[in-house]
Amino acid sequence: MHLKFTIAVVVLLSVFSLTTWAQSEMAEHNVTIHIPELALLGLVAENSADVDLQAGMPNEAGEAMTLNNETSSQRVWINYSSIVSTSTPRRKVEAYVKGEIPQGITLMVQASEFSGSGKGKLGKSSGLVRLSNQASDVIVDIGSCYTGKGVNNGHCLTYKIEQDENADTYALLSEQNSEVNVVYTLTDLN
Amino acid sequence: MKKLSFILATIFVLGVSNLMAQDNNDNEKYSHQIAITIPTLAILDVENSDGEAQSIDLKLDVENAEAGAEVDFAASTNSDLFLNYTSIVEPHKKNKITVQVNRTAAQVANDGFHLTLKVGANNGGEGTLGQTPSNNGMIEFKDNTAQDLITGIRSCYSGDGSGKGNQLTYSLAADNYLKIDAEELDFKVTYTITADN
Numbered sequence: 001m002h003l004k005f006t007i008a009v010v011v012l013l014s015v016f017s018l019t020t021w022a023q024s025e026m027a028e029h030n031v032t033i034h035i036p037e038l039a040l041l042g043l044v045a046e047n048s049a050d051v052d053l054q055a056g057m058p059n060e061a062g063e064a065m066t067l068n069n070e071t072s073s074q075r076v077w078i079n080y081s082s083i084v085s086t087s088t089p090r091r092k093v094e095a096y097v098k099g100e101i102p103q104g105i106t107l108m109v110q111a112s113e114f115s116g117s118g119k120g121k122l123g124k125s126s127g128l129v130r131l132s133n134q135a136s137d138v139i140v141d142i143g144s145c146y147t148g149k150g151v152n153n154g155h156c157l158t159y160k161i162e163q164d165e166n167a168d169t170y171a172l173l174s175e176q177n178s179e180v181n182v183v184y185t186l187t188d189l190n
Numbered sequence: 191m192k193k194l195s196f197i198l199a200t201i202f203v204l205g206v207s208n209l210m211a212q213d214n215n216d217n218e219k220y221s222h223q224i225a226i227t228i229p230t231l232a233i234l235d236v237e238n239s240d241g242e243a244q245s246i247d248l249k250l251d252v253e254n255a256e257a258g259a260e261v262d263f264a265a266s267t268n269s270d271l272f273l274n275y276t277s278i279v280e281p282h283k284k285n286k287i288t289v290q291v292n293r294t295a296a297q298v299a300n301d302g303f304h305l306t307l308k309v310g311a312n313n314g315g316e317g318t319l320g321q322t323p324s325n326n327g328m329i330e331f332k333d334n335t336a337q338d339l340i341t342g343i344r345s346c347y348s349g350d351g352s353g354k355g356n357q358l359t360y361s362l363a364a365d366n367y368l369k370i371d372a373e374e375l376d377f378k379v380t381y382t383i384t385a386d387n
Contacts, residue, residue, distance in 0.1 A: 030245035031248065
């Protein structure tokens with residue numbers, strides 16, 4: 001009897017056991033990105049942030065004392081960083097006075113338009129604004145942005161004092177050294 | 191008697207001869223065929239220490255922000271994930287790995303920032319693993335477009351599991367502050383190994 005046989009052996013080389021888990025040409029994963037809201041404000045100045053305003057004294061008898069002078073040499077800058085959302089699309093900077101403004105005197109502030117290294121939707125100055133114990137808008141229409149840090153970035157503040165127009169008020173003036181605090185807040189514009 | 195002895199001897203010799211004769215074709219050698227088949231293979235996955243296909247979070251850090259300063263988008267990174275792959279190619283063929291971010295048109299339009307990916311050098315693999323992007327392994331994602339990530343892959347394995355293969359570092363980069371909004375964005379990133387023609 002002749003026995004002839006041919007053995008054909010197929011050797012499958014596989015690195016993975018194909019019965020335990022499915023391997024694929026594609027893989028996917030989820031990514032979640034969170035961008036939170038942000039509202040930060042700061043005041044910066046080259047030296048002190050304190051501002052002095054002095055009444056101008058007359059040289060001639062009979063002349064009135066003048067109060068219509070603006071800020072002295074200190075330059076105070078407002079810096080801010082903001083990220084808005086669809087529910088809070090805009091912010092503003094408001095200011096109010098803590099303490100008592102002397103009688104017969106009006107205190108005002110004006111923020112310059114933006115300058116510096118910042119980017120984004122920076123705010124617009126509200127011009128010359130009268131300050132009181134109630135908040136007044138100083139800069140408005142702020143979106144997502146940053147002014148840049150430090151002096152020469154953001155908005156420069158100029159203060160002004162004026163004598164009240166009312167004729168009676170000259171009588172109210174008295175010798176005073178008053179100190180007040182002006183408080184600035186970056187808040188939602190609703 | 192002599193004749194009978196002779197006849198008996200002949201029968202005996204012939205009988206013995208018959209017993210010793212082989213009735214097949216056996217020689218000193220015998221051969222049979224074995225066919226070995228190595229199939230082509232192209233598989234990949236993305237893993238971290240917990241296993242496959244994980245989610246990652248990228249959160250913009252505003253806790254350390256300062257008034258006036260730009261928020262540091264690039265500080266939001268995630269390096270938890272590792273790309274693993276195994277490839278076996280025919281002669282003169284190559285594979286490549288592409289990556290695609292899948293985002294809706296609404297997500298794309300409103301951002302003001304984009305996602306970047308840095309692919310680290312291989313750890314733990316062998317073979318012709320391919321080339322990662324030339325810009326220090328970095329690509330900037332273009333939405334809904336398959337982008338080449340590793341090209342020129344031939345027969346190789348990258349190493350399996352977290353810490354092996356290529357580390358994937360995702361980061362954020364700001365483009366346009368005018369368009370940045372506080373939001374939470376959810377989307378998928380897809381990796382595919384495919385023929386590199």
